[in-house]
Amino acid sequence: MTSAPHAAAAPPPSPALRAFEAQWLARDATQSGDSTQSDPLTVLRQKAMQRVMRLGLPTARDETWRYTNLRHLTSHGFVDAPKGAPGVLQPTASLSLVGVDALAATVLMINGHPVLPDGTDAFFNGIEITSLRDLSRTDPALVAAHLEPLSDADQSRWALINTALFQDGLYLKVTGKVKTPLVILHVSTAEGANQIAHPRVIIEAVPGSSATIIEHHVEQGTHRPLCNSATHVAAGRDSKLEHYRVFATSAGAEHIDSLTLRLGGNSLCKQFTIALGGGLVRTSLEADLCQPGAYLDAYSLLVGHEDRHVDCVNIATHSARETRSRQTARAIASGTSRVVFNSKVVVNAGAAQADSQQSCRGLLLSPSAEIDTRPQLEIHADEVKCSHGATTGRLDPDMLFYMLSRGLDRETAQSLLVYAFLADVLTGMSVPSARSAIEDALIAQLPDSQILNKFR
Amino acid sequence: MLKITDLSARVAGKEILKGVNLEVRAGEIHAIMGPNGSGKSTLAQVLAGRTDYEVTGGSVTFEGQDLLALAAEERARAGLFLGFQYPVEIPGVNNVYLLKAALNAKRKAAGQPEVDAYEFLALIKQKMKLMHMSESFLSRGVNEGFSGGEKKRNEVLQMLVLEPKLAILDETDSGLDIDALKIVSMGVNSLRDPNRAVVLVTHYQRLLSYIVPDHVHVLSGGRILKSGDRSLALELERRGYDWVQQETRVA
Numbered sequence: 001m002t003s004a005p006h007a008a009a010a011p012p013p014s015p016a017l018r019a020f021e022a023q024w025l026a027r028d029a030t031q032s033g034d035s036t037q038s039d040p041l042t043v044l045r046q047k048a049m050q051r052v053m054r055l056g057l058p059t060a061r062d063e064t065w066r067y068t069n070l071r072h073l074t075s076h077g078f079v080d081a082p083k084g085a086p087g088v089l090q091p092t093a094s095l096s097l098v099g100v101d102a103l104a105a106t107v108l109m110i111n112g113h114p115v116l117p118d119g120t121d122a123f124f125n126g127i128e129i130t131s132l133r134d135l136s137r138t139d140p141a142l143v144a145a146h147l148e149p150l151s152d153a154d155q156s157r158w159a160l161i162n163t164a165l166f167q168d169g170l171y172l173k174v175t176g177k178v179k180t181p182l183v184i185l186h187v188s189t190a191e192g193a194n195q196i197a198h199p200r201v202i203i204e205a206v207p208g209s210s211a212t213i214i215e216h217h218v219e220q221g222t223h224r225p226l227c228n229s230a231t232h233v234a235a236g237r238d239s240k241l242e243h244y245r246v247f248a249t250s251a252g253a254e255h256i257d258s259l260t261l262r263l264g265g266n267s268l269c270k271q272f273t274i275a276l277g278g279g280l281v282r283t284s285l286e287a288d289l290c291q292p293g294a295y296l297d298a299y300s301l302l303v304g305h306e307d308r309h310v311d312c313v314n315i316a317t318h319s320a321r322e323t324r325s326r327q328t329a330r331a332i333a334s335g336t337s338r339v340v341f342n343s344k345v346v347v348n349a350g351a352a353q354a355d356s357q358q359s360c361r362g363l364l365l366s367p368s369a370e371i372d373t374r375p376q377l378e379i380h381a382d383e384v385k386c387s388h389g390a391t392t393g394r395l396d397p398d399m400l401f402y403m404l405s406r407g408l409d410r411e412t413a414q415s416l417l418v419y420a421f422l423a424d425v426l427t428g429m430s431v432p433s434a435r436s437a438i439e440d441a442l443i444a445q446l447p448d449s450q451i452l453n454k455f456r
Numbered sequence: 457m458l459k460i461t462d463l464s465a466r467v468a469g470k471e472i473l474k475g476v477n478l479e480v481r482a483g484e485i486h487a488i489m490g491p492n493g494s495g496k497s498t499l500a501q502v503l504a505g506r507t508d509y510e511v512t513g514g515s516v517t518f519e520g521q522d523l524l525a526l527a528a529e530e531r532a533r534a535g536l537f538l539g540f541q542y543p544v545e546i547p548g549v550n551n552v553y554l555l556k557a558a559l560n561a562k563r564k565a566a567g568q569p570e571v572d573a574y575e576f577l578a579l580i581k582q583k584m585k586l587m588h589m590s591e592s593f594l595s596r597g598v599n600e601g602f603s604g605g606e607k608k609r610n611e612v613l614q615m616l617v618l619e620p621k622l623a624i625l626d627e628t629d630s631g632l633d634i635d636a637l638k639i640v641s642m643g644v645n646s647l648r649d650p651n652r653a654v655v656l657v658t659h660y661q662r663l664l665s666y667i668v669p670d671h672v673h674v675l676s677g678g679r680i681l682k683s684g685d686r687s688l689a690l691e692l693e694r695r696g697y698d699w700v701q702q703e704t705r706v707a
Contacts, residue, residue: 404527404529406532406614408561409529416554
């Protein structure tokens with residue numbers, strides 16, 4: 001297995017990858033004792049490990065990683081972050097973002113390990129919640145089906161690591177029309193350096209169901225593991241899902257998150273990617289609009305400040321008739337931060353009447369900040385409607401002068417303009433409590449937040 | 457109240473104002489007229505504190521203080537108001553937010569407490585009625601999707617709420633139909649007061665039938681060539697600007 005066939009041009013495995021492999025082999029040896037070797041999940045996870053060994057971890061030479069160099073992460077090995085939190089969770093500013101108490105339903109995940117009421121499964125207002133660890137034992141084929149297909153694409157490489165190495169996770173099955181948003185509070189915490197967590201979430205919405213699920217990533221303690229999270233959403237026919245992933249971690253935190261969406265016939269998925277913090281936040285979204293009438297409405301709100309780095313890759317693939325995708329991204333960079341937004345729409349043959357829009361606007365607030373955006377289109381079908389636009393600039397001097405000439409101080413005027421710039425994403429949020437919590441966190445990062453709060 | 461002495465300014469390296477002299481006293485209404493490109497809007501923008509315009513000479517005092525030493529926002533808080541020729545649209549920033557922030561900035565500078573939210577809403581509704589503006593204005597972004605006439609009425613509304621000592625209205629009459637012109641004029645006249653002054657920048661005499669000025673000036677080639685009373689405006693309407701320029705050349 002160590003000597004799995006390497007492609008001719010494969011780079012030598014990085015120290016991180018060698019450590020992942022060793023970890024996988026150790027685990028594989030334990031699992032062999034259970035004589036479950038041949039179950040489809042184990043086979044799939046083995047394939048995932050083999051594949052990433054063959055392809056290597058992505059480097060700056062890979063297309064979607066051009067702006068995000070992970071050399072500092074791959075030059076050493078990792079060990080798994082602990083299963084439980086050291087001590088009691090302290091409510092912090094970031095924890096109150098999507099407040100544990102503000103919304104009724106919260107599931108806690110610590111380094112990818114769910115903390116469920118009775119340790120096995122729970123039922124919540126039309127959402128069945130099961131631990132992936134348990135489900136892997138009772139129904140490995142179901143889990144495997146949601147982890148497939150494995151992808152060779154460079155943006156999916158860390159998701160392969162997650163597939164091979166996740167220890168536990170959440171399986172949510174939405175069975176009804178659920179009004180109350182469900183919050184998955186992901187807490188990252190480490191006991192020392194070079195630890196990693198691989199949180200895994202699978203969300204399946206049965207036909208006709210609807211729900212709002214908010215994945216909120218925060219951290220605790222002085223050490224932070226690298227968080228390599230992956231979520232898969234399978235939206236059944238006529239289902240409606242609103243999914244949020246919110247990254248509000250501190251300057252030292254590093255996060256790689258992979259999201260895949262498979263959208264069924266006439267399903268609607270509103271997706272919000274909100275990056276408000278973290279020293280390094282890299283997110284990917286790959287949506288497969290594989291049945292007629294599927295609709296993806298994806299919003300990205302990317303805020304870089306200080307010396308932070310935010311890299312967001314969105315790929316929407318239309319593979320059925322009359323599918324729609326809309327991507328709205330707003331990026332703001334201040335300080336010496338860098339924000340990268342790559343979006344791509346692929347319209348496959350057979351996806352007639354596909355309709356796609358990509359709108360990306362960047363706002364630079366400092367001369368040392370950088371925003372890179374790249375909207376791309378790949379069309380293999382006729383009769384499609386695809387539009388894209390990307391602009392990056394500074395605050396409009398005419399708008400600024402207008403506000404100054406009315407007596408507003410410069411900080412307030414700038415903050416209001418920044419806030420207005422983000423309005424397109426904020427107004428798309430249909431859960432008032434989530435919107436207000438995200439606005440709180442967003443405003444807290446803008447200059448003159450006290451003044452801004454008065455005008456909300 | 458306002459004393460402009462030998463003011464020169466340039467934009468993008470081009471000299472636009474070439475020694476403007478003007479004095480405006482409290483209680484007066486002045487009209488500045490002149491052909492296109494004569495420097496009227498530049499003068500208005502320089503007075504409001506736009507930094508794209510570089511002042512190359514001269515001085516401006518406002519109520520005894522050096523106006524040019526103040527930042528745009530400080531000028532506003534000191535009681536100067538510019539009604540823009542082309543008010544900018546600011547989507548996402550609510551009209552009411554902006555006005556409330558502006559009023560509070562001014563009050564804070566004057567050592568007054570912030571305006572009470574209910575009082576403010578009552579005030580703005582009263583002024584909106586005066587300007588014939590619909591309630592939908594309250595929930596819209598600043599000038600967002602406004603017609604030309606609505607934008608100009610919004611400028612006057614802002615002026616009425618902020619009650620400046622000196623209002624400089626840059627072609628507030630342009631693009632208005634006769635009804636809107638009457639409404640805007642009424643708004644400006646309602647601010648007429650022995651302690652305030654208004655400077656109207658305009659192309660046309662038409663506005664001056666509704667807002668009667670005490671003084672009329674002709675600005676051309678970056679200088680004030682001629683000053684007079686209201687009859688000068690009527691003469692300009694009849695004869696155009698050429699004769700003023702010729703008269704000056706002869707002189």
